Amino acid sequence: AQSVTQPDIHITVSEGASLELRCNYSYGATPYLFWYVQSPGQGLQLLLKYFSGDTLVQGIKGFEAEFKRSQSSFNLRKPSVHWSDAAEYFCAVGPQGSGNTGKLIFGQGTTLQVKP
Amino acid sequence: KAGVTQTPRYLIKTRGQQVTLSCSPISGHRSVSWYQQTPGQGLQFLFEYFSETQRNKGNFPGRFSGRQFSNSRSEMNVSTLELGDSALYLCASSPPLGGLGSDEQYFGPGTRLTVT
Numbered sequence: 090a091q092s093v094t095q096p097d098i099h100i101t102v103s104e105g106a107s108l109e110l111r112c113n114y115s116y117g118a119t120p121y122l123f124w125y126v127q128s129p130g131q132g133l134q135l136l137l138k139y140f141s142g143d144t145l146v147q148g149i150k151g152f153e154a155e156f157k158r159s160q161s162s163f164n165l166r167k168p169s170v171h172w173s174d175a176a177e178y179f180c181a182v183g184p185q186g187s188g189n190t191g192k193l194i195f196g197q198g199t200t201l202q203v204k205p
Numbered sequence: 206k207a208g209v210t211q212t213p214r215y216l217i218k219t220r221g222q223q224v225t226l227s228c229s230p231i232s233g234h235r236s237v238s239w240y241q242q243t244p245g246q247g248l249q250f251l252f253e254y255f256s257e258t259q260r261n262k263g264n265f266p267g268r269f270s271g272r273q274f275s276n277s278r279s280e281m282n283v284s285t286l287e288l289g290d291s292a293l294y295l296c297a298s299s300p301p302l303g304g305l306g307s308d309e310q311y312f313g314p315g316t317r318l319t320v321t
Contacts, residue, residue, distance in 0.1 A: 123309075125312075130314075131314055131315075132209070132295055132312035132313050132314045132315050133295065133297075133312040134312070135309055135310070135311070138309060179248065181248075192250055192253070192261050192263075193238075193240075193248075193250060193310065194250070195240075195247055195248035195249075196247075197247045198247060198248075
């Protein structure tokens with residue numbers, strides 16, 4: 090079955106510290122991979138995506154993620170966290186190919202708290 | 206360009222009633238997807254519309270339906286509301302197939318539905 094697992098429900102880091110949010114997926118074929126962020130009361134904002142090619146992808150707000158096929162992982166990282174990064178983060182997978190843009194499967198989300 | 210807009214933002218309904226939610230995609234986007242977000246089940250794909258046709262469907266009962274108009278605006282309808290339908294309903298639109306970012310989804314702020 091297709092699934093996405095974010096093992097950490099809640100993470101607290103100090104401002105200025107580095108961050109890594111974990112994401113593991115189970116998918117029959119090579120998927121498209123995404124990280125989204127959601128602030129309270131808001132919709133989802135796309136941070137970055139992986140389709141093919143270089144396995145280290147850069148996104149907005151200083152985030153990056155690395156695709157590791159052997160580990161079925163797509164972990165999100167940021168070298169120095171800012172207080173404004175406090176939010177909920179979602180990893181998602183979707184099928185490659187036209188006509189499949191709507192079928193994203195999301196992880197349960199990781200809530201990030203930033204300590205001053 | 207204006208982002209994805211959803212109306213209304215908040216809605217309170219009674220069990221047994223029906224509700225219609227509206228979504229206006231980003232100008233030029235023809236694909237509209239709907240998701241339900243709840244604390245217990247997370248983000249779940251409802252359905253996707255493209256050129257007024259339902260292209261993909263998630264695993265929801267027939268009480269959940271949708272449609273898309275010729276201007277790409279979409280509505281979703283939930284009939285015979287149940288308490289468990291209380292959720293944030295998110296709409297997302299995607300650029301035209303083959304266009305830049307055509308596999309990305311841009312989310313609206315959502316409609317918060319409360320069923321009492």
